[in-house]
Amino acid sequence: MRAAVTPLACWCPFTDEMDEYVDEVVVDREWSDEIKSSSITHSEHGGTPEKSGSNHLAGTNTDRESLAIHPESCWGISPVLVFLRWRAWPLILSFFSTPFLDEKSEAHYVKENWFMRKNLALFSSAFLIVNWVFGIAFVPTPVVLMDKIFFYGLAPALTFPIIPMVMYDWPRDRRILYQIFLVTSVWIWSVYQVLFIYLCGNYKPSTSRFTCGGKDFLSMFYYTSGLQTIALFGLKLHRFPAMLGALVFFLLSCVLIIPEHVAFTRNIVNFACFQGFLLYVHYMRENSERRLYSLRDQLKVQFRATQKAQVNERKAADSKRRLTS
Numbered sequence: 001m002r003a004a005v006t007p008l009a010c011w012c013p014f015t016d017e018m019d020e021y022v023d024e025v026v027v028d029r030e031w032s033d034e035i036k037s038s039s040i041t042h043s044e045h046g047g048t049p050e051k052s053g054s055n056h057l058a059g060t061n062t063d064r065e066s067l068a069i070h071p072e073s074c075w076g077i078s079p080v081l082v083f084l085r086w087r088a089w090p091l092i093l094s095f096f097s098t099p100f101l102d103e104k105s106e107a108h109y110v111k112e113n114w115f116m117r118k119n120l121a122l123f124s125s126a127f128l129i130v131n132w133v134f135g136i137a138f139v140p141t142p143v144v145l146m147d148k149i150f151f152y153g154l155a156p157a158l159t160f161p162i163i164p165m166v167m168y169d170w171p172r173d174r175r176i177l178y179q180i181f182l183v184t185s186v187w188i189w190s191v192y193q194v195l196f197i198y199l200c201g202n203y204k205p206s207t208s209r210f211t212c213g214g215k216d217f218l219s220m221f222y223y224t225s226g227l228q229t230i231a232l233f234g235l236k237l238h239r240f241p242a243m244l245g246a247l248v249f250f251l252l253s254c255v256l257i258i259p260e261h262v263a264f265t266r267n268i269v270n271f272a273c274f275q276g277f278l279l280y281v282h283y284m285r286e287n288s289e290r291r292l293y294s295l296r297d298q299l300k301v302q303f304r305a306t307q308k309a310q311v312n313e314r315k316a317a318d319s320k321r322r323l324t325s
Contacts, residue, residue, distance in 0.1 A: 095283055096240040098290065109293050114172040117236070121171065124234030125162040128185070131227070132159050135189075140214040146199070150192050158185040162235070171236040179241045186231045187245035193220040194252045203261035224249060224271060225278075232282045239279050246275040 075085040100106040132155050139147055162185060165171070170178040197217055201208030228246070231237035250272060257264050 096238070096243075098283075098286060100290070105297070109290065110172055112293070113289065114169065114236070117234075118166070118169075120234050121166045121236060122163070124230050125166050127230060127234075128159050128162060128227070131189075132156060142211065142213050144210050144213070146196065146210070154188065158188055166235070175238075179238055182231060182235055182237050183241040183245045186227045186237070187249060189223040189227060190220060190249045191252060193217055193223065194249065194256060198256040198260075203257065203264075207260075221267065221271065225274060228275070229278060232278065233285075239282055242282075243275075243279060246271075 075081045100109065132151075135155065136151050139151060158181070162182065165174075165178055165181070196212075196215070197203070197220075198207075199209045200212035200215075202212050202215075202217070224246070228237075228242060232239075232242055250268065253264065253268050253271075258268065
């Protein structure tokens with residue numbers, strides 16, 4: 001890099017004469033490499049605090065390139081496609097996934113956050129077993145074959161394995177398999193209620209395959225709201241599979257129940273609004289946790305730098321004392 005300085009006269013106050021002129025100052029230095037190296041400060045786990053800030057999440061990065069129109073692709077045909085690809089799609093991605101750009105920081109955050117909430121996940125998985133026990137104890141009579149298959153076969157097969165998964169850190173180490181199993185275990189209760197209402201002909205007796213018995217189905221929206229909340233905040237269920245589970249219930253209700261009982265639409269609208277609000281609360285909580293982690297990481301780096309500076313000052317003082325003694 002070259003920095004040119006305009007001709008400047010140097011005046012000496014003792015001689016009242018002008019010193020020789022400086023025509024040009026040439027600095028041969030590679031600033032780009034130094035800036036890159038000096039702007040990266042690693043903490044103990046190798047994370048980058050500058051990249052760990054809340055404004056450096058992958059879903060919130062809005063640089064000029066991402067907002068520009070790309071005429072070479074099919075997305076630049078119309079302004080609507082440009083808006084969907086370069087504005088709406090990044091917002092959707094940032095809502096469902098907000099990782100740090102630095103992989104080491106993300107791995108350390110996932111590990112730290114999991115071990116801080118592992119006890120809560122164990123209690124939450126135990127609650128799912130309690131929920132199954134209550135379902136067995138209070139199942140209305142007469143118990144049909146569909147109830148026996150669900151309560152004595154399908155439900156325990158999808159409930160009991162969650163405890164060993166949590167104990168052996170599957171939410172951290174095998175996240176995809178754990179998310180698929182967990183969202184199935186949580187939403188199978190709500191889907192079963194919808195299917196039972198349709199098959200027993202609760203709102204249209206002419207389509208009945210078997211009797212509904214004494215079931216009133218008041219617990220259906222407890223399963224949709226309570227179990228979903230426990231899975232999101234206690235069992236580390238991600239927002240995207242949680243949304244997919246809610247979407248499956250919503251579509252089944254619209255296809256199987258609403259055509260037979262239009263008044264059920266009010267319940268479905270309330271369900272959709274609550275699920276959207278619940279996902280938004282979970283999103284805001286995760287953002288707050290990530291910002292708090294970034295602050296702790298930066299504080300840790302500054303504390304270590306202060307300690308090193310104090311050690312160097314003591315060494316310098318000791319060296320000066322030995323030289324002057």
